[in-house]
Amino acid sequence: MEVGILLAKSGIGLDIGTSAVKLVEIESGHPFRVRLVQSEPLPDDAFNKDMFKSTPPIVAILQSLFKKTHSRRAVIAISGQSTILRTVQVPLLDKEEIRNALQWEAEKYIPFPIDEVSLDFQIIGQNREQSESEIFLACVHKDIISQQLDILHQAGIHPLAIDIQALALARSLGLENSADNSSIALLNIGAGTTDLTILKGGVPCFNRIIPIAGKQLTESIAKNLGVSFEKAEQLKLLHSDAQYNLTQAAPGSEMYQVNFTMLEGLRELVLEIKRSFDYYHIQQRNDEITQLELTGGVAQLKNLLPFLSQELGYPVILAQPAMKYKCSNKKVGAFFNEAMPEMMIAFGLALREVIPG
Incomplete structure (x- = not known):
């Protein structure tokens, strides 16, 4: 589900939730510098089953948020009940063989036809005695990804990668791997x-x-x-x-x-x-x-x-963020500290661009 990965001197994380859009821009360094933190509410009836009812309002919100950023490239996250995350056991194969096998076997683990989803996985363990691999499987309905990418395109934003919220949150807490x-x-x-x-x-x-x-x-x-x-x-x-x-x-x-x-x-x-x-x-x-x-x-x-x-x-x-950071000014610092619990996913998405994976 990746659109691309680029380690850079700065990163923007864009968390499009069901009630608000959150954005964090950070710059690499020792410590990291939180340059910008923003949040804009969405209309109460913006969503219907993980899809936006109307795209123009969200496009306008994104264009407003990106007026102050240094870049229009961002890492986004997909969430909602149409996002399926599973830990499953598969035969002990190499990564490409597992990918090919999942095209035929994935419907055992997901409630959608395989041709309707975008699917990716990560090998998280191997048991050679039992000839099994344990994988972390993630899939999202293609309609959701397509709509989100279309909204970003209309807003003039280039998605560097599509991440999973749980992974972004783990990264922000210093718990990834x-x-x-x-x-x-x-x-x-x-x-x-x-x-x-x-x-x-x-x-x-x-x-x-x-x-x-x-x-x-x-x-x-x-x-x-x-x-x-x-x-x-x-x-x-x-x-x-x-x-x-x-x-x-x-x-x-x-x-x-x-x-x-x-x-x-x-x-x-x-x-x-x-x-x-x-x-x-x-x-x-x-x-x-x-x-x-x-x-x-x-x-x-x-x-x-x-x-x-x-x-x-x-x-x-x-x-709380595991890594030391500083904020660009007192206003950014005050808002980031106040809104910290709801900004952690956007922070983790931004980190993806400035730390080695």
């Missing part, structure tokens, strides 16, 4: 979905997209309180507390209703995460997860880290 063989969970709670990836030795060995995230929480608040989506979003930002004590609040109060609804949604999310961890333990023969790193816009919800740690029984930390 890590020598540490422990299992680390990455939880990206965005607007449209929650993406759970488990890395072992820096390689994704489990991925699941959970359809419970910021937008669904806001919709539940809107429904339960009988208010508009916009008003519900304001109430969520104003009142939400993942450790709110419902027993000490008046049931009819606005604060109570918002947090009652929020906690219902968060507990449902926790249940899905636990199910995923249970499956991973079975798959990896009870291999224990050592910690969970949290990213995404919802990561900044008050007391979410201690709530998740208590509910899941694992240490939960807010993800």
